[in-house]
Amino acid sequence: MTQTFSVGIVLQDFALGGTERIAIRLANQWARSGVPVTIFAGTGQGPLRPLLAGNIRLVLAHPPIPRGPGSMLTLAKAAARFWRRQPQSACFVPGNYHWPIASALARLPKATRPVIVTQISTCLHKAERGWLRQKLYNARMRYLLRGVDHLIALAPSEARQANNILGRPVSRTVPLPALADDTPPPVPVPPGHPTILAAGRLVHDKGFGVLIESFAQVHRVMPEVRLQIAGSGPLRDELMAQVVANGLDHVVEFLGCVASIRPFLDACRCFVLSSRSEGFPAVILEAFAAGRQVISTSCTPATKMLLTKPEYGCEVPVGDAQALAQAIISALQRPTPSENELAACVQNYRIGPIAAEYLDLMRARYRDATP
Numbered sequence: 001m002t003q004t005f006s007v008g009i010v011l012q013d014f015a016l017g018g019t020e021r022i023a024i025r026l027a028n029q030w031a032r033s034g035v036p037v038t039i040f041a042g043t044g045q046g047p048l049r050p051l052l053a054g055n056i057r058l059v060l061a062h063p064p065i066p067r068g069p070g071s072m073l074t075l076a077k078a079a080a081r082f083w084r085r086q087p088q089s090a091c092f093v094p095g096n097y098h099w100p101i102a103s104a105l106a107r108l109p110k111a112t113r114p115v116i117v118t119q120i121s122t123c124l125h126k127a128e129r130g131w132l133r134q135k136l137y138n139a140r141m142r143y144l145l146r147g148v149d150h151l152i153a154l155a156p157s158e159a160r161q162a163n164n165i166l167g168r169p170v171s172r173t174v175p176l177p178a179l180a181d182d183t184p185p186p187v188p189v190p191p192g193h194p195t196i197l198a199a200g201r202l203v204h205d206k207g208f209g210v211l212i213e214s215f216a217q218v219h220r221v222m223p224e225v226r227l228q229i230a231g232s233g234p235l236r237d238e239l240m241a242q243v244v245a246n247g248l249d250h251v252v253e254f255l256g257c258v259a260s261i262r263p264f265l266d267a268c269r270c271f272v273l274s275s276r277s278e279g280f281p282a283v284i285l286e287a288f289a290a291g292r293q294v295i296s297t298s299c300t301p302a303t304k305m306l307l308t309k310p311e312y313g314c315e316v317p318v319g320d321a322q323a324l325a326q327a328i329i330s331a332l333q334r335p336t337p338s339e340n341e342l343a344a345c346v347q348n349y350r351i352g353p354i355a356a357e358y359l360d361l362m363r364a365r366y367r368d369a370t371p
Contacts, residue, residue: 019095
């Protein structure tokens with residue numbers, strides 16, 4: 001192992017995803033604290049690349065490894081070859097999609113094998129998998145993560161599930177580093193027509209079709225309400241057609257990709273998460289930090305941890321458009337909650353202390369493994 005402590009991260013690309021954004025935030029924070037950070041990426045493409053600090057070393061695979069079938073396994077092999085040539089003290093694997101990286105690095109010779117810290121970014125148990133597919137998923141997880149040193153869960157329930165699946169106490173809970181240390185304070189909800197905000201990639205799992213169906217019901221009761229959806233994806237045209245078919249094109253706006261949703265949170269009345277399945281979505285924390293209520297499907301353990309008072313928001317069943325519509329209407333009919341109280345609920349999710357906790361874990365394991 002190297003004598004100067006350093007951290008490496010492997011990313012497929014710089015796609016507009018939650019795991020990529022968190023990895024970049026951690027990399028920037030570690031580099032800011034004086035730790036050398038190297039990112040090995042399959043390609044340099046993606047809208048998040050400009051967020052990378054200038055003092056982070058970026059190494060791109062040659063030839064490039066674009067996202068596609070089998071690309072993660074190819075990237076894992078390329079990353080292992082790079083690590084063998086240029087060892088790093090520790091490696092952060094940012095989420096479930098990147099788990100093959102952990103498996104490849106764990107097979108490196110002891111002299112070049114880094115400390116491997118891996119994050120759980122999506123739900124481990126999904127009802128729609130069924131018994132057999134879940135069993136196969138668990139087996140794959142055990143295989144890919146058999147050599148990790150620390151497995152980071154974002155909620156205690158996920159840590160318990162992970163330890164049960166892996167058969168060893170390797171998982172621990174560390175809060176999601178979703179908020180900058182200088183996150184601005186919340187502002188009051190602006191007057192005028194209330195706006196509902198939603199954000200995410202326009203794909204099936206985000207449940208935007210259900211959101212639009214529910215918003216049609218909201219519109220019939222409260223025609224002054226507006227809906228904004230931030231994000232892009234393959235279902236954009238289909239969702240826009242659904243909006244037009246429901247006569248909502250004058251009250252629904254697709255914002256496309258945005259660098260930050262904070263300005264739109266400041267302008268909205270509440271945030272809605274309509275997903276079918278999530279890990280621990282940073283967007284809920286961003287909404288709370290902006291002082292906005294959250295109405296969410298029961299797609300994530302985050303709702304159980306954060307929606308502890310009725311005024312903070314509520315949880316509805318996944319895929320239930322009627323329940324979602326009623327929850328939105330009820331929230332809009334009640335007084336606006338204290339934005340400062342909502343923001344205070346997520347103070348523990350600021351990146352500074354969490355990035356330091358990650359470094360402490362890595363350094364302690366590194367010291368134990370260094371002769």
